[in-house]
Amino acid sequence: AQSVTQPDIHITVSEGASLELRCNYSYGATPYLFWYVQSPGQGLQLLLKYFSGDTLVQGIKGFEAEFKRSQSSFNLRKPSVHWSDAAEYFCAVGAFSSGYSTLTFGKGTMLLVSP
């Protein structure tokens, strides 16, 4: 079965500084990988996804992520954080099981942005 680990429960970044959120996955084949963002009291919004091709993927709101098969990682990055980026971020791995597809989520990383 697939699994996702987000090692950091909380991260605090100064506004304007760069950001990297870590994600490691476990899956036997080539995974489908996703990053979602959740603002307080809201649902989850898709930031970006990877399923094949270029290992560096661009998403919305200036985010990007890099798939590294050798490290089983899919880390999320942003060069300059804005106060509005404060939210919880979830990494997810998609896999097929018995002909159906489901997403397994990590436990999330809460991003705090300091002035």
Place this chain on the structure above:
Amino acid sequence: NAGVTQTPKFQVLKTGQSMTLQCAQDMNHNSMYWYRQDPGMGLRLIYYSASEGTTDKGEVPNGYNVSRLNKREFSLRLESAAPSQTSVYFCASSEALKGGYTFGSGTRLTVV
């Protein structure tokens, strides 16, 4: 463009009461899902429906039942609510795994 609509947004139940959480999507997606979100636990899959007429258990199905009423609607029922079912419940839909899921805004359920 409504996407995925969940009702109600908030609910308080007494232990032992029953209720049904409603979910509807207008994107003509085949697959629909119910997740629960608890602090520090991320999202855990309760049930899913790969297509109209089929449902399957996810990671945490105990205490829940589902109905895929038609292609648009997928409901989650708690027959006898327990305090352990206090959570935020999210419905999602997808056409294919490559596209990811579209989530509703959630139902915050408290069981006292």
